[in-house]
Amino acid sequence: MRKFKEFIIEKLILLCGLASIFFVALIFLFLLKEGLAVFKTVGLFSFLGGKSWYPISEPPHLGILPLILGSLWVTLGAAIISVPIGVACAVYIAEISPGKIKEVLKAGIELLAAIPSVVLGFIGMVTLVPLVKSIFHLPTGLTALSGSIMLAFMAMPTIVSIAEDALYSVPKIYKEGALALGATHWQTIWRVILPAASKGILAAVMLGIGRVIGETMAVMMITGNAAVIPQSILVPVRTLTATIAAEMGEAVVGGEHYFALFAIGIILFVISFIINVTADLFLHKRQ
Amino acid sequence: MAKIVTRNLDLWYGNFKALKGVNSAFEPNKITAIIGPSGCGKSTLLRVFNRMNDLIEGVRMTGEVLVDGENILNGNTDLVILRKKVGMVFQRPNPFPLSVYENIIFGEKIHGSSATRHKRDDIVEESLKSVLLWDELKDKLDKSALSLSLEQKQRLCIARLIAVKSDVVLMDEPCSTLDPQATARVEELMRELKNRYTIIIVTHNMQQAARVSDDTGFMLLGELVEFGNTHEIFTAPKDKRTEDYITGRYG
Numbered sequence: 001m002r003k004f005k006e007f008i009i010e011k012l013i014l015l016c017g018l019a020s021i022f023f024v025a026l027i028f029l030f031l032l033k034e035g036l037a038v039f040k041t042v043g044l045f046s047f048l049g050g051k052s053w054y055p056i057s058e059p060p061h062l063g064i065l066p067l068i069l070g071s072l073w074v075t076l077g078a079a080i081i082s083v084p085i086g087v088a089c090a091v092y093i094a095e096i097s098p099g100k101i102k103e104v105l106k107a108g109i110e111l112l113a114a115i116p117s118v119v120l121g122f123i124g125m126v127t128l129v130p131l132v133k134s135i136f137h138l139p140t141g142l143t144a145l146s147g148s149i150m151l152a153f154m155a156m157p158t159i160v161s162i163a164e165d166a167l168y169s170v171p172k173i174y175k176e177g178a179l180a181l182g183a184t185h186w187q188t189i190w191r192v193i194l195p196a197a198s199k200g201i202l203a204a205v206m207l208g209i210g211r212v213i214g215e216t217m218a219v220m221m222i223t224g225n226a227a228v229i230p231q232s233i234l235v236p237v238r239t240l241t242a243t244i245a246a247e248m249g250e251a252v253v254g255g256e257h258y259f260a261l262f263a264i265g266i267i268l269f270v271i272s273f274i275i276n277v278t279a280d281l282f283l284h285k286r287q
Numbered sequence: 288m289a290k291i292v293t294r295n296l297d298l299w300y301g302n303f304k305a306l307k308g309v310n311s312a313f314e315p316n317k318i319t320a321i322i323g324p325s326g327c328g329k330s331t332l333l334r335v336f337n338r339m340n341d342l343i344e345g346v347r348m349t350g351e352v353l354v355d356g357e358n359i360l361n362g363n364t365d366l367v368i369l370r371k372k373v374g375m376v377f378q379r380p381n382p383f384p385l386s387v388y389e390n391i392i393f394g395e396k397i398h399g400s401s402a403t404r405h406k407r408d409d410i411v412e413e414s415l416k417s418v419l420l421w422d423e424l425k426d427k428l429d430k431s432a433l434s435l436s437l438e439q440k441q442r443l444c445i446a447r448l449i450a451v452k453s454d455v456v457l458m459d460e461p462c463s464t465l466d467p468q469a470t471a472r473v474e475e476l477m478r479e480l481k482n483r484y485t486i487i488i489v490t491h492n493m494q495q496a497a498r499v500s501d502d503t504g505f506m507l508l509g510e511l512v513e514f515g516n517t518h519e520i521f522t523a524p525k526d527k528r529t530e531d532y533i534t535g536r537y538g
Contacts, residue, residue, distance in 0.1 A: 173381035177444070180337060180377075181451060182370035183397045191397065196384045 031269060035262035038062065042256075047263065053227040055247065055257040062260045064267070066229045070144065070237035071213060073230050074223060077148025078155055078212045083205050085152070086159030090204075093160070094167035095189055113157035121218030124150040129222055136234055142224030144233040150218050155208035162207060166200020167193060199282045206279035210272055216241040240264050288356075290315040290455060290485040291336055296350035298331060300343065305331045307509040308350075313502075315454075318477055318486040320500035320517065322493055324537065327506040329489045333457050336487070337373040338366055354455070371398060373455040374448030378463055380440035382432035382447075387424055390432045390443055391415065394451030414446040418476060438469035442476070456480065458488040462495065474499045493533060497521050505529045 050063015133141030224236020289312035
């Protein structure tokens with residue numbers, strides 16, 4: 001009887017464990033089923049490389065290059081802003097800050113992570129967008145740059161907390177060894193601790209970028225939503241995610257537009273998957 | 288003249304007094320062992336000499352510690368220069384996660400010398416030869432130091448000090464992770480190095496102190512109970528507590 005109970009419990013736990021994988025597989029299959037249908041009307045290359053996105057014109061133009069570039073610009077911008085600041089912040093928390101400041105900073109970072117993205121987007125819309133507009137004398141402040149800055153704030157908590165973990169897990173004996181050789185604190189950080197934590201920091205960056213690519217709400221509110229190929233970061237862009245969110249409601253179920261949006265979902269899925277797997281590889285190599 | 292002298296050295300960790308009025312003198316070109324049971328303050332004493340205790344919060348020291356006649360406890364000691372002169376080998380070998388070459392040249396780089404590649408190659412070769420690692424590692428200079436054996440790692444850590452031209456080598460139980468053969472080889476290396484360095488070794492292992500050292504200090508509960516010639520300490524200790532320890536009554 002006891003054995004039977006153990007058996008049942010074990011199987012139940014196994015089932016729970018498998019459920020997450022099962023759901024991911026189901027979601028992916030569903031995406032494939034709905035998304036692949038678009039390739040009956042448009043080829044893979046003209047879908048990925050097509051320069052115009054007019055899904056409701058007749059016939060529809062279903063090229064998502066402007067959207068891919070939109071996502072790319074915004075993400076790159078966000079990475080350029082958030083990676084140095086985030087890593088520096090992690091170094092400060094892990095290595096330099098005295099006890100009390102460390103606690104305050106960590107709480108602050110957690111709080112930043114807890115702000116709903118729609119709230120960040122809203123704040124960005126009323127503060128950042130006018131600022132960008134007036135600084136660069138633009139006709140509109142709804143630009144890729146505004147999106148990048150806003151998303152940098154969202155990537156920061158991920159980058160800081162994971163990079164800080166990585167820095168923290170560098171064995172103390174490395175630090176002692178460097179200091180005992182007469183290295184200054186900064187030389188120790190730069191030449192020993194950062195290289196020793198590099199894999200974890202790379203993983204932190206990847207996961208931060210993953211967060212940025214998948215972000216929808218804030219980016220939709222402040223990037224201007226123009227599905228054109230961006231020539232600079234000071235023009236409105238539209239990202240992959242924002243396109244799905246904005247257009248799904250009005251796409252006819254079973255129509256080409258509908259299928260195309262699902263195909264964009266596949267692309268996003270694949271991108272996040274690659275990013276997460278890469279981050280995972282870095283994290284596991286570290287151990 | 289003694290290389291390192293301590294006078295009435297007291298040290299507190301917060302309210303805990305870890306060193307009590309330590310008076311000692313460490314001679315150049317000799318190996319001095321500091322022995323004593325766990326928690327007696329021997330590592331703490333060792334870490335006074337390169338001010339590594341500064342890393343611990345709430346440390347306070349009074350008295351004098353003279354290195355080459357200069358008090359290193361007064362405020363204007365340059366820790367970079369002090370630690371360059373007084374190097375340390377740790378209990379667990381701690382080469383950096385860099386290549387063998389980069390490990391040895393690390394000191395050269397942080398001390399801002401602009402040595403040419405050629406000169407650096409010479410330093411690496413010379414340092415590795417001093418610790419008898421050159422033949423084993425000359426083809427593996429670009430390999431990660433983490434891939435070496437424990438003994439090789441510990442030797443590499445000693446080579447790192449030789450490369451920055453330290454005068455004093457502090458060793459904090461340097462053989463405690465090594466097997467007996469490796470320990471014997473590292474002890475042999477210490478005997479060779481003492482012609483050029485002042486070596487101070489903290490050890491848990493009394494036999495090691497007896498084998499390798501010229502002078503020995505015995506510590507108990509933060510006090511330096513007895514300090515003198517190793518042979519005398521082990522054969523005719525003056526203090527009852529020393530005798531009890533070396534005869535194995537406690538510890």
